[in-house]
Amino acid sequence: KTITRTWKATDDCLNEATAVQTITVEDTTPPTLAGGVNGFSESTGPDPSINATYIAWRDNYAGIAATDNCSIAVITYTEGNWATSSCGNSIIVIFTATDACNNTVSQDHTFTITDATPPVLAGGADSASECSGADPSLNAAYIAWRDNYAGITASDIFGNVNMTYTEGQWLASGCNNSIIVTFTATDDCGLTNNQNQTFTIEDTTPPTITAPVNVTVECTDSTLPAATGMATATDTCGDVVITESDSSVAGCGNSMVITRTWTATDACGNETAADQVITIEDTTPPTLTVPAAITVECTSDYSSAATGMATATDTCGDVVITESDSSVAGCGNSMVITRTWTATDACGNETAANQVITIEDTTPPTLTVPAAITVECTSDYSSAATGMATATDTCGDVVITESDSSVAGCGNSMVITRTWTATDACGNETAANQVITIEDTTPPTLTVPAAITVECTSDYSSAATGMATATDTCGDVVITESDSSVAGCGNSMVITRTWTATDACGNETAADQVITIEDTTPPTLTVPAAITVECTSDYSSAAT
Incomplete structure (x- = not known):
């Protein structure tokens, strides 16, 4: 620091003099460091910079103490780079003490991290x-x-x-x-x-075993393994012993099903079993003889008792003979029966053969026809009215048909010969005739015109006064007319016109029409013209 010192001198008379002295106080001496040691630690992880022991050592300035004769010294540190070896890390840290006048002193120390812990x-x-x-x-x-x-x-x-x-x-x-x-x-x-x-x-795995394939033999064949096959087995860990045992279920006759159980056992007692099924069967069918084919009338007995029984034998047991019929229908009750005889042995082996039985119908029906009959031609002469034939047949249904032939008579009269034919389903026929006489004894029906009165100057022919009409139930009609008259005044008269209707068989009907011819018309008169004559003249009609 800088001190300014002022000096003052005063004499007895109080005269004064002053002067200034400047004193500069400086610090050029760095702080003093004491203590400080290198550091060591066990590795705590792959990043040495975060090792807690290292951080505590660094932040404690490696144990260094700093003093200064003129102020307080502040310690800082500068870290170098971590050096890595095969089993450790190390770093040099420079610790610096700085006083208030920036006088510094430094000291470096090393921190080493080593690996002493096994994995x-x-x-x-x-x-x-x-x-x-x-x-x-x-x-x-x-x-x-x-x-x-x-x-x-x-x-x-x-x-x-x-x-x-x-x-x-x-x-x-x-x-x-x-x-x-x-x-x-x-x-x-x-x-x-x-x-x-x-x-x-x-070794807990059982051996692998292959049993012989299932086999089917006839009941007379050998079932020993030499004939039906031997099992084979393998084991991944040692030898194998193969044994066999049989159980059987009886079948028909001497047939059966043998279950042969093959067992493979390894040295550790692990076992595998597999079955072979040996089927002993009877596949030979019986021998069958059937009766010969036969033809019978449909009224005959065609059961097997009448047409013959089949016989059969079997080399391996009893035989049951059965029969079943199938038929193809023919005419009527005729048919062709195929009788299938089946011989079945105890094992269900079958032999079948057919016997053909022909049932035929050669007998014609019996026919009864109605009696001969005479009817009016207006009557119904169909078979429904004149009688139906009847027929019977010993072997089925009968169809009755009719056909007519006729000889014409007068008008629509005739003589019909009706031939009835009874035909059975097999075409056997019986025919008989019925004679039907159709006659006409009924006269026609005649309608004449109404009575009429006409003036004597009128036309009184039938064309003018009306024509009669006639009908006949049994043919055509011929109408004729004839007149008779009674004279009156002048040319007046009363005519009786007789109309006659005659049919083809000569049957007649007559009726009259009265035609009155009268004169009610006065004459026509023409008089001479008015005339004037002298009074002396002749005025008779002859003159006027």
Whole structure:
């Protein structure tokens, strides 16, 4: 700092004099450092800069104390770069003490982090596998377990870890093999940690067996294994013993189904069984003889008792003979029956053969026709009115038909010969005739014009006074007319016109029409013209 000192002199008379003195006080001496040590720590992780021991050492200025003869000294630090070795880290830190006048003094120290902790192992488990062959060291599950270090994981607070394994000896115990494997974790500083795990190979898998294929033999054939086949078996871990046992279920006759159980057993007692089914069967059908084909009338008995019975034999047991009919319908009740005879042995083997039975109809129906009849031509002469024929047949339905032939008579009269024919379903026919006489004895119906009165000057022919009409139920009609008259005054008269209707068979009907011819018209008169004559003249009609 700078001091300004003022000096003052005063004499007895109080005269004064003053002067100024400047005093400069300076500090050029740096602080003094005392103590301070290098630091050490165990590694706590891959980043040394966050090591808690290091941070505490640094922030405590490595134990350095600073003093200054003129002020308070402040300590700061400057970190260098971390140097990394195979199993540690180190750093040089410069600690500087600065006084108030910026006089400084520095001192450096080294902090070293080393790795003295072995790796940490976690997890790992013993394991087991099924036997896969004679050499356990080649077991794929074991190799995978070993190469995966039994599931062990290793970690190290400083750096990398290398895992290795050391295999012990395979030890056999009964049907099992086991080995102890030592797994070792080594870090970059050579620190190690070991862990033992055991792998066991056991045989719980039964052998593989192949039974002979199922076989079917005839009941007379051999069923010994030499004939029906031998089983084979393999095991991944040793020898196999094969045995057999039979059970059977009886079938028809001497047939049966044998279940042959083949059992393969390995050295550890593991077993596999498989069945072979041997079917002993009877496949030979019986011998069958059927009756000869036959033709019978439809009224005959065509049961097997009448048409013959089949016979049969079988080399391997009893035979049951059955029959079933199928038929193709023919005319009426005729048909062709195919009688199928079936011989069945105890095992259901069948032989079938057919017998053909022809049922025919050669007999014509019996026919009854109606009696001969005479009817008016206006009558219904259809078969519904004149009678229906009837017919019967011994072998089915009958169809009755009719056909007419006729000889014409007068008008519509005739003589009909009605031929009735009865035909059965097989075409057998019977025919008979019925004679129907159709006659006409009924005269026509006649309608004459009404009576009429006409002036004598009028036309009184039938064309003017009206024509009669006639109808006949049995043919055409011819109408004729004839007049008779009674004279009156002048040319007047009364005419009686007789109309006659005659049919084709000569039957007649007559009726009269009265025509009155009268004169009611006065004459026409023409008189001479008015005339004037002298009074002396002749005025008679002759003159006037």
